[in-house]
Amino acid sequence: MKLGAQISYYKAWRGRKHAHTLIRGSPEQSFHVLPSYFHMLEKLNPGTVTRIEVDGESRFKYLFLAFGVAIRGFRYMRKVVGINGTFLKGQYQGVLLVARAQDGNGQCYPLTWGIVDSENKDAWTWFLTQLKEVIGDTDELALISNRAPSIKKAISTFKCADIMGSYWSAVNAYRCEDFTGYMIEILNRYPRIAEYLENEVSFEKWSRYHYPGLRYNITTMNMVESLNSMLVNARDFPYVALLDIIQEKMSKW
Numbered sequence: 001m002k003l004g005a006q007i008s009y010y011k012a013w014r015g016r017k018h019a020h021t022l023i024r025g026s027p028e029q030s031f032h033v034l035p036s037y038f039h040m041l042e043k044l045n046p047g048t049v050t051r052i053e054v055d056g057e058s059r060f061k062y063l064f065l066a067f068g069v070a071i072r073g074f075r076y077m078r079k080v081v082g083i084n085g086t087f088l089k090g091q092y093q094g095v096l097l098v099a100r101a102q103d104g105n106g107q108c109y110p111l112t113w114g115i116v117d118s119e120n121k122d123a124w125t126w127f128l129t130q131l132k133e134v135i136g137d138t139d140e141l142a143l144i145s146n147r148a149p150s151i152k153k154a155i156s157t158f159k160c161a162d163i164m165g166s167y168w169s170a171v172n173a174y175r176c177e178d179f180t181g182y183m184i185e186i187l188n189r190y191p192r193i194a195e196y197l198e199n200e201v202s203f204e205k206w207s208r209y210h211y212p213g214l215r216y217n218i219t220t221m222n223m224v225e226s227l228n229s230m231l232v233n234a235r236d237f238p239y240v241a242l243l244d245i246i247q248e249k250m251s252k253w
Contacts, residue, residue: 027091030238031060037240038065041247047071049134053126062123064130065243066112067250071134077101077109079140083128085119089236095119096231096242097127111135113246115239142211163190167197172208179209 007015025033038050047068053061080102085095097114112131116123135141163186170182187194197203203210234245 025238025241027238030240033240034060034063037243038063041065041067045069049130051130062114062116062126063239064112064114064127065246066130066134067247070109070111070250073109074101074111074135077103079138080142080144081111081131081135082144083131084145085116086231086235088115088242090238094239095123096235097123099127099131110250113243115242163193167193171206174209176209179207 035052038052042048042050045068049064049066049068049071051062051064053063055061078101081099082101083097083099085097088094088096094115095118097116097119098110099112101109101111103109112134114127114130116127166182166185170179170186173179173182183194183197186197197206204212230249231242231245234242237245
């Protein structure tokens, strides 16, 4: 209107989409240049690890990216790695997977990135296999995922929201007597929940007191969620454009 031109909403939308394609490229172009893009990342960033997985018809399936500087710096981080995924909104959708560590000051340390078709067993197994190859595996390493919300969701199926206070107190208890006391509260009121937490899940996977390693008081996924929120405006970008944003953020950090 300011320029004295009147166009329909649909024409404006198509123009906007065309402009975005000129700037970011199309999804099809992104898939085509992805191998070359990864080659240049490895060449210009020593130690960088990239992986592309394709299906039986040579169609894109998964990708994995770990910058060399992030791999080298992990030796100085706390050995607690949070993993999580966030859905993408582009033409081919998919899920962005991220693994992050934490430094001695409690600051977020982005470690590896991946894009897969969905959060399923095969995709997570592939991503974690690549993660293991770049950071190794030791008895000190702890993985934090959104398992705790899954436990909370499972508990909610028993229609006993009033027990959540005792559950989270048990999660965060430092001493044996405190943990035992909260579990007794749960057992006395909801035996099925107590049995689920002990036998089907096992205490080591959700209880601070019973975990055999060091978790540095990390019991939530807030750090990983903050990384996801950082990329919220880029989740509809073609994959290479999204990776450019990630590289830009990593360079600033």
